[in-house]
């Protein structure tokens with residue numbers, strides 16, 4: 001038995017970061033992943049692009065698919081405007097448990113709701129359960145084969161509005177070919193690719209930003 005990688009990542013945060021200081025939480029996770037153990041956080045290089053898109057959108061309502069340990073959750077939540085709220089869906093209960101503690105260590109628990117379960121099961125219930133009309137911003141970072149079915153579901157549930165910004169991680173590595181083809185060809189989206197690298201490595205990866213046109 002022993003500890004899991006997410007538990008070791010959490011311990012690194014609790015040992016190295018200052019409670020309530022989200023920048024120190026981000027730095028502690030990046031240090032752990034660069035010098036101790038690689039983990040599938042969006043990372044500092046792609047994280048900088050994520051920050052710029054979130055700052056530009058300044059969302060009142062944001063959705064993240066795939067919480068993992070809460071690294072990108074903290075990056076997004078720390079940039080939300082007053083009254084802004086982030087819902088993040090996580091399938092794995094062990095990841096969710098660690099993420100809740102990372103988010104709390106950063107002092108951002110009041111802006112974030114971690115929801116456990118499969119994205120396909122939860123998306124149809126977000127409106128009634130959380131009183132959400134539509135999302136201003138969606139970050140896709142969960143199972144790569146779910147990106148396409150899940151944005152189609154978001155469209156069908158009326159959770160996207162004219163101008164909703166979608167930002168997708170890992171469109172090159174591991175890759176989301178069907179999603180990329182769809183958002184780049186569809187008349188309902190205006191897409192742009194931000195080239196970068198797989199977190200903490202030199203491998204190519206990038207983020208795809210797609211604005212929903214309705």
Ligand SMILES: Cc1cc(-c2n[nH]c(CCNC(=O)c3cc(-c4ccc(F)cc4)cc(O)c3O)n2)ccn1
Nearest residue numbers: 040066067068089090091117118119141142143174
């Ligand atoms: C609600 C809901 C949530 C989920 C869900 N929650 N959390 C996840 C994790 C998903 N993320 C990844 O798999 C991922 C993988 C790599 C990677 C791995 C190994 C390599 F060699 C190279 C790259 C890099 C990344 O940046 C990734 O994000 N899925 C699933 C279903 N429903």
Ligand SMILES: [Mg+2]
Nearest residue numbers: 042141169170
């Ligand atoms: Mg990712």
